[in-house]
Each structure stands twice: as structure tokens, then as C-alpha cells.
Amino acid sequence: MPSYTVTVATGTQWFAGTDDYVYLTLQGTDGCSERHLLDKPFYNDFERGAVDSYDVTVEEDLGEIQLIKIEKRKYWYQDDWYLKYITVKTPVGDYLEFPCYRWITDEKEVVLRDGRAKLPRDDKTQILKQHRRKELESRQKMYRWKEWHPGFPLSIDAHSHSELPRDIQFDNEKGIDFILNYTKAMENLYVNRFMHMFQSSWSDFADFERIFVRISNTISEYVMQHWREDFMFGYQFLNGCNPVLIRRCTEIPKKLPVTMDMVECSLERNLTLEEEVKQGNIFIVDYELLDGVDANKTDPCTIQYLAAPICLLYKNLEKKIVPIAIQLGQKPGPDNPIFLPSDATYDWLLAKIWVRSSDFHVHQTVTHLLRTHLVSEVFSIAMFRQLPAVHPLFKLLVPHMRFTIAINTKAREQLICECGLFDKANATGGGGHVQMVQKAMKDLTYSSLCFPEEMKAKGMDSKEDIPYYYYRDDGIKVWEAIKSFAEDVIHIYYESDEVVCEDVELQAFVKDIYVYGMRGVKASGFPKMIRTRETLAEYLTVIMFTTSAQHAAVNFGQYDWCSWIPNAPPTMRCPPPTEKGTVTIEQIVESLPDRGRSCWHLGAVWALSQFQDKELFLGMYPDEHFVERPVKEAMAKFRKNLDEIVNTISERNKNKKLPYYYLSPDRIPNSVAV
Numbered sequence: 293m294p295s296y297t298v299t300v301a302t303g304t305q306w307f308a309g310t311d312d313y314v315y316l317t318l319q320g321t322d323g324c325s326e327r328h329l330l331d332k333p334f335y336n337d338f339e340r341g342a343v344d345s346y347d348v349t350v351e352e353d354l355g356e357i358q359l360i361k362i363e364k365r366k367y368w369y370q371d372d373w374y375l376k377y378i379t380v381k382t383p384v385g386d387y388l389e390f391p392c393y394r395w396i397t398d399e400k401e402v403v404l405r406d407g408r409a410k411l412p413r414d415d416k417t418q419i420l421k422q423h424r425r426k427e428l429e430s431r432q433k434m435y436r437w438k439e440w441h442p443g444f445p446l447s448i449d450a451h452s453h454s455e456l457p458r459d460i461q462f463d464n465e466k467g468i469d470f471i472l473n474y475t476k477a478m479e480n481l482y483v484n485r486f487m488h489m490f491q492s493s494w495s496d497f498a499d500f501e502r503i504f505v506r507i508s509n510t511i512s513e514y515v516m517q518h519w520r521e522d523f524m525f526g527y528q529f530l531n532g533c534n535p536v537l538i539r540r541c542t543e544i545p546k547k548l549p550v551t552m553d554m555v556e557c558s559l560e561r562n563l564t565l566e567e568e569v570k571q572g573n574i575f576i577v578d579y580e581l582l583d584g585v586d587a588n589k590t591d592p593c594t595i596q597y598l599a600a601p602i603c604l605l606y607k608n609l610e611k612k613i614v615p616i617a618i619q620l621g622q623k624p625g626p627d628n629p630i631f632l633p634s635d636a637t638y639d640w641l642l643a644k645i646w647v648r649s650s651d652f653h654v655h656q657t658v659t660h661l662l663r664t665h666l667v668s669e670v671f672s673i674a675m676f677r678q679l680p681a682v683h684p685l686f687k688l689l690v691p692h693m694r695f696t697i698a699i700n701t702k703a704r705e706q707l708i709c710e711c712g713l714f715d716k717a718n719a720t721g722g723g724g725h726v727q728m729v730q731k732a733m734k735d736l737t738y739s740s741l742c743f744p745e746e747m748k749a750k751g752m753d754s755k756e757d758i759p760y761y762y763y764r765d766d767g768i769k770v771w772e773a774i775k776s777f778a779e780d781v782i783h784i785y786y787e788s789d790e791v792v793c794e795d796v797e798l799q800a801f802v803k804d805i806y807v808y809g810m811r812g813v814k815a816s817g818f819p820k821m822i823r824t825r826e827t828l829a830e831y832l833t834v835i836m837f838t839t840s841a842q843h844a845a846v847n848f849g850q851y852d853w854c855s856w857i858p859n860a861p862p863t864m865r866c867p868p869p870t871e872k873g874t875v876t877i878e879q880i881v882e883s884l885p886d887r888g889r890s891c892w893h894l895g896a897v898w899a900l901s902q903f904q905d906k907e908l909f910l911g912m913y914p915d916e917h918f919v920e921r922p923v924k925e926a927m928a929k930f931r932k933n934l935d936e937i938v939n940t941i942s943e944r945n946k947n948k949k950l951p952y953y954y955l956s957p958d959r960i961p962n963s964v965a966v
């Protein structure tokens with residue numbers, strides 16, 4: 293009688309093993325096996341990390357094995373099991389791999405297909421077509437869209453992390469408990485003694501150093517020492533943790549009535565302001581989005597304030613970017629002066645602090661939350677709903693969706709919910725952040741997620757012209773590496789543009805993102821359909837770049853750039869100054885966050901900047917969803933390209949006081965998970 297050797301690999305994470313009964317059925321083109329209990333006598337099967345083999349004898353030849361059904365039945369109590377993969381050696385010596393990489397919970401079962409990726413058109417038999425359809429039906433029941441706030445991209449329909457499907461939960465929920473992590477961070481940083489000291493101001497800048505005792509970080513120390521300098525202020529627009537707002541100014545906006553007299557002493561080329569603009573030496577950052585946003589009112593003892601500044605910057609003869617004028621409100625007028633570097637020291641310093649605070653808000657809520665976390669969640673839900681596990685694009689994308697829905701659900705549960713942790717120290721807490729996301733949706737266009745296009749649109753693409761923009765330089769390299777990888781994979785499975793058009797699952801995935809993520813807004817420029825391999829490569833690059841590189845660029849520098857409180861105040865406790873010549877150091881300190889808020893802020897930026905244990909960085913794909921050699925070769929090429937980028941960046945950073953490493957691929961996690 294024919295005998296198959298079946299090998300079963302159990303996951304290595306905590307509680308991956310099971311004591312439950314496991315049954316296996318082989319389904320072939322010529323028949324179906326009996327249901328076999330996988331059990332070796334006097335042996336504890338399916339322990340964590342185990343790879344166990346079993347002989348399965350059948351009555352008659354089953355033909356080509358198409359599906360494997362695995363059923364788990366209770367032994368003593370329900371014992372979840374993480375099945376990595378199954379391999380089958382057939383009686384004629386063929387070797388088949390069946391990737392799973394899923395939890396099997398309760399008395400559930402999974403039906404696996406062999407690991408060769410297939411498009412819908414490749415499935416000729418009824419049994420495979422049906423399997424494909426059933427998998428999507430069951431996923432669509434589990435992964436449902438829900439509107440968290442009006443106008444937001446839709447998110448997952450779950451109130452808490454524990455409600456999520458087991459497959460997308462964190463392995464260890466405690467590890468991502470925000471309250472626990474922030475408190476731990478404050479203890480680690482030795483600042484927890486300040487955590488209840490709300491309304492208690494620091495006495496001067498040096499006093500802030502008291503919460504800075506445990507810093508051993510080159511960049512944050514450098515920030516502490518140089519944060520007042522105009523060079524440092526300008527540098528952060530290019531290479532800080534929010535390097536996405538600066539753009540070339542093609543015309544001074546009417547709402548910022550800067551005159552030549554005001555900026556003459558800052559300009560170095562003997563040109564008028566108009567000429568400088570024409571030559572491309574003037575840059576602008578406009579925080580218009582913050583105009584009209586309600587400041588946090590959740591603590592009646594502390595009135596908090598927001599501003600909506602406009603900052604004009606200049607590329608000096610050294611090609612460095614420095615600020616030359618700041619207006620703190622959008623409406624020009626006598627009570628909204630334009631602050632200048634030539635003003636009294638504290639006037640200028642406070643104006644810059646207001647810009648830094650505004651930058652912090654836009655960074656957290658728009659650059660970070662909306663444009664990486666929420667967008668990645670959309671990609672993730674659409675993928676689970678529309679792409680079956682056998683689809684090549686599911687296999688390609690699933691590593692880039694790891695823990696994203698989970699972290700966002702946890703954030704909605706504890707951090708950015710009503711009365712969440714975010715309200716404690718942020719001026720946009722208590723609902724302001726919701727207004728900001730709603731407003732920022734209009735700028736969330738497809739082209740703005742295409743990194744090279746976005747750089748061009750902002751007039752920031754020329755390396756020769758703007759030489760110290762490492763975020764751009766490294767971002768382009770990583771973008772190109774991802775795109776080339778996407779192209780390689782696409783060419784393996786899509787032999788022509790027609791095949792792309794005919795892939796109904798891909799088209800449903802793209803449509804879901806447009807309809808539920810972008811809310812069907814045509815102006816978003818998100819495609820409703822993909823017609824060519826070239827546009828598909830770009831689309832997949834947008835997804836993989838956003839979930840990995842873009843998030844890394846704006847997430848992991850938070851501690852570096854925001855831990856020195858005066859450089860990134862999460863709230864301001866006095867209104868913006870309305871006249872010049874009155875600002876004192878006391879007023880600045882009174883404006884800045886109190887001891888309690890500083891402490892919570894520090895805990896937050898520290899916790900948010902940490903990599904996970906056993907982090908999977910860009911291009912690391914330990915779960916082998918793909919089994920075909922050409923894809924493995926494409927992955928190897930991708931990793932080689934990434935290694936080269938790592939080396940180039942490390943060479944560039946040598947001897948730099950301010951190295952830029954957020955887009956070094958060895959520091960870019962595959963997915964948004966923190």
C-alpha cells in the first residue's frame with residue numbers, strides 16, 4: 293500500500309505547541325485518504341519548535357496531492373497550536389511543501405494548499421477553486437471594516453486586541469501594553485518621580501536636564517546641546533523624525549507678508565527676496581492644518597494652546613537650511629508679528645519652540661499615525677479580505693503586515709481613545725488629533741506615497757541643489773530596491789499586462805483599498821484598478837515602502853529628536869506671543885510642558901522608539917510562504933541590494949556628529965508594529 297511521509301513543524305513562539313489531537317487528511321486528484329491521527333507512541337507530539345515525521349499509509353494511490361486538511365480536537369483543555377508548515381514525501385519520492393504559518397485554535401481545522409503560488413486563473417479544478425473561495429469567505433467574516441471616526445480610513449472591526457483573530461495578535465500581549473510600557477520606560481529613564489507632578493513648571497532650561505539623566509544617546513545629547521542653534525532647527529526639517537514637511541517656496545504666500553527689509557540680513561547672495569525665491573533658495577513649512585484645531589481641555593487645571601505657524605527657510609552659501617522668518621498664526625496682522633533671527637534672543641527662541649511644538653503634533657498625528665499606521669492597516673485588512681494564502685501577492689505582502697492591525701487596535705484601546713494616554717501630555721489630545729486626521733485626509737494622495745514623486749512635487753529632489761537631505765537620498769535607494777524586488781516577483785507570476793487585468797483577486801484588493809481606505813475619494817488618486825505590470829510594481833512598492841521604510845523613518849527617531857523637551861514640546865501652556873520684545877525666560881519655561889507632562893512624554897517617545905525582540909528587518913522572510921526557486925533568488929537579490937545600501941549609508945555616516953541611520957535597511961522593520 294502506498295505510504296506518504298508527512299513532516300509537521302510547530303512554531304517556536306511561546307505556547308506554540310499543543311497537546312490536542314491532530315488529524316490529517318490528504319486530498320489528491322485521484323482520491324482522498326482516511327482521516328489519520330498523527331500520534332507517535334510514547335512521544336509528546338507537536339511540542340514548541342518540534343519537527344515531527346509520520347508515515348501515512350493509504351489504500352490506493354491518491355494522484356497528485358492538492359490539499360491537506362488538518363483538524364485539531366480537544367485532548368484535555370483547548371490548546372492553541374501554531375503550525376508552521378507540513379511537508380509530504382510521496383510514494384514516488386516527490387517532495388511537497390505546504391506552508392501554514394497560522395494558529396489553529398479551538399476545535400478548528402485548516403485546509404492547506406501546496407506552497408506554489410497561484411493566480412485565480414491557474415486553478416483549473418473545482419476543488420481548488422472552491423478552496424480558494426471558501427478561504428476568502430471565511431476571512432471576510434473575520435476581517436471586517438469599521439469606521440473609527442468619520443472621514444478616517446476604515447480600520448478593523450474589533451474593540452480590543454483580544455477580539456482580533458489569533459493569527460494577527462501579538463505573541464505576547466503584555467509586551468505591547470502601552471500603560472505598562474510607558475510606566476516601565478519612565479522607571480528605566482529614572483523619571484517616574486515626576487510622573488504625577490502636573491502643573492509644576494521647570495525652573496529653567498538646565499532644570500530640564502534633571503529628566504535627562506539616563507540619556508546615553510549621541511543624537512539626543514547633541515540635540516540637547518545645540519537645539520537653540522538655527523542650523524539645528526533647519527537640519528531637523530531635512531533629517532529629523534518628521535523630514536516630510538519642507539518644500540521649496542515658489543512664491544511667498546500673501547498670508548506671510550515678509551518684506552526684504554525683514555530678511556535682508558539673513559540673505560547671503562546680494563539678491564532680493566524675490567530673486568532668492570526665483571533661484572530656488574527659499575523653502576517653506578506651513579502648519580496650516582493646525583489652524584482651528586481645538587487644544588486639549590481634558591485637564592481643567594492646565595489650559596493648553598496650539599498655533600498654526602508658517603516658517604520660511606533659506607539655503608545659505610554653505611547649502612545649509614536655516615530659518616529666516618516665523619509667523620505663528622495664519623492670519624497676518626499687528627498681533628501676529630513675523631519673528632526674525634535679528635529679534636531679541638528669547639523672542640526668536642520662543643517662535644522656534646512654537647514651530648517645533650507644531651511640528652511634533654503634525655508628526656505624531658499626520659506623518660506617523662495617519663500616513664503610516666492607519667494606511668498600513670488599510671493595506672493589511674484589504675489583503676486578508678481579498679487575497680487567499682496561495683496568491684503570490686499575499687505571500688509577498690504578509691510579512692509586511694505583521695502585527696500592524698494589532699498595534700493599531702491596541703493604540704485605539706489605550707492610547708488614542710477617549711481618556712487615553714495620549715491625552716495626558718499632548719495639546720492635540722482630547723479630540724484635536726481626530727480633527728487633524730480628518731483634515732489631513734485631503735492630502736493623503738496616492739502620489740504623495742510614491743516617494744520619488746513626492747520629493748519632486750515638493751521641489752526637494754535635486755541632490756546637487758540640496759545636498760544634506762539624507763532622508764531623501766536613503767529613501768530613494770530603499771524605494772528602488774523594493775521596486776526592483778516587486779518587479780522581479782511580478783514577472784514570475786504575471787507574464788503580461790493582460791494577466792494583471794484578469795486577476796480578479798488583485799483587482800478586488802485594489803478596489804477595497806480605494807473604497808474603504810480612501811473612502812472612494814477620486815481626488816486621492818488611488819487607482820480603482822491596475823492594468824499593467826509596471827503600475828502594479830509601483831503599487832506594491834507604495835505598500836511595502838510605507839509599511840517598512842516610511843514608518844521606520846518617522847518612528848524610530850522619536851526618542852532621538854523629541855526627548856529633549858524644549859526641542860519638541862508636546863504641549864504649550866501659554867498662548868503664542870502677540871508682540872515682540874516682551875518674551876522672558878520665565879515665560880518660555882511657563883509655556884513649556886510641566887514636570888508631569890514632560891515625564892509622560894519622555895516615557896512615550898522612549899517606548900515608541902524601541903525595536904521588538906527578534907525584530908524582522910527589511911527583506912528578512914523566515915516564514916517561507918514562497919517555495920519556488922525564482923522567488924527565493926529574487927529575495928536573495930533584494931537582500932544583496934539592501935546590504936549594499938547598508939554599507940553605503942554606514943560609509944556616509946562615518947565621523948558624522950549627526951549620523952542619519954533611520955533608513956538603513958538593517959534598522960527598518962518589515963512592518964508597522966510599534
Ligand SMILES: [Fe+2]
Nearest residue numbers: 660843847966
Ligand atoms: Fe509607529
